[in-house]
Amino acid sequence: MSFELISNTIAAILTLCIFSFLYKDNPFYKFAESLFIGVSMGYAIPLVYENAFIPFVWTPIFVEHRLIILIPTIMGIFYIFRFTKNLSWLSRFPIVFGMAIVGMGVPMSIHGSVLVQMRSAMLPLDNINTVLIFIGTVTILMYFFFSKEHKGLYGKITNVGVWFMMIGFGASFGYTVMARISLLIGRIQFLVGDWLGLIK
């Protein structure tokens, strides 16, 4: 029995354990779920230790004696105080630094998600696509203008916006169905192909 066959058989049994939830909740499902969480954590901890703690904390401080690294290290340790009752306030300091990074992203986000999008919505109305983009953008923006009651002509215009949004949600839902089926296909390809060898 080759290693590949053994590993595929274990993976197949665990996959079937997870699929058994479709029938009803059962201990096999719970076992596979817990095992997955344990293995993920077990894998991640040494990887992070090896790739983050050793090169960015241990080596600079204890090998290269760059004591300035103690400051971010202590800041990082403050995060752990989140779990204590009396000292949880210390965790706010690293959070503040995190927020500063978020702040750095604001102008760039405005550029990418607002300014460039606006520029692309302001195109000459010379084909059906730009006309649809124009109508969709304006009517949806009007729908989200809540200072005026959606009644009469204004209500009819905002209704057009609702239709545009419904089409958008439909497209998203269609893609979601496609994605979920793809994941199922991937698992069944593994079971039927890699494990049972029935796909040629």
Next chain:
Amino acid sequence: MEKIKPRNFFDRMQALDRRYIYLVVALSIILPLIIPFNSKTYVTEPTENVYKKIDSYAGRKDRAILMCFSHDASTMAELFPMEVAILRHCFERKIPVFTICFMPAAKPLMDYAIMTAKEDYNVQSGIDYLSFGYKPYGLFLPILLGMGDDISEAVETDDQGRKIDSLPIMKEIRNYNEMNLVIDFAASAAVYSWIIYARAKFGVNVAAGITAVMAADNYPYLQTGQLTGMLSGLKGAAEYEKLVDIFATHRDENGNIASREFSKEILKETWIKLSDIQDRRYKTARIGMNAQTVAHVMIIVFILLGNVGYFVTRKKDIEPTG
């Protein structure tokens, strides 16, 4: 005493145990996988654009692409085939390729993709491709921004702990001016960070390999040109596999590899039979699309039946009983 209404077909459908539906969906996937057929894969423009952009770097040592793996095994079915197809394209057309990940769970998938794609090629780490390996997520922004100035300073070491500035692949590659295309494979909005930082600040080309769930969210960036191209879900992977087969790994009459440039005409005329491709790894997404086609038809039938049943039973409930 109240009379029990006769149960017709639609009543029974409305009350159908959901497990029967699971069974039908499972069968509609298993059968097309076991009994394959050639469903036609139409290549869409976003996929074409990714292919053309990568192919424009063919044979150049002063251009490279970066593949960022931002997903775990849960979305492997959709993203892994596209990663293998892109790596094959790069190896076949001698395009320097770098890989990186910021999630621990993405690391084995990244290694597996490289291992799978390089099996048929004589490529070497540090010369033809280079894995930067796993980097902690806390370093995502410093690395992303740092690569705009100097990649070897921002990343420092590769997967095997080697200093990357001394490796042959880095000889003509310094920053985003050379590594001018970043493809992020994600089941989340990870590609957004590349758009707002790398694209906006350094003008680097950004493409996305994303799960179908995320596709609708990313279309606005595609439409505004902030994304060079996009592979969406299993369909995008199937399209890319097809492009690689038709152009990058094209064979002449003697069976020798004779790569050719992308051409819409050739794409239109060429028909690839899946049974002609011996290696299943290179047609995973296309086999999957066969099952996808049948499953979608089944779902459409279920939706139609459900809606017809709903309206029929509602009409019956409204009608006054004589």
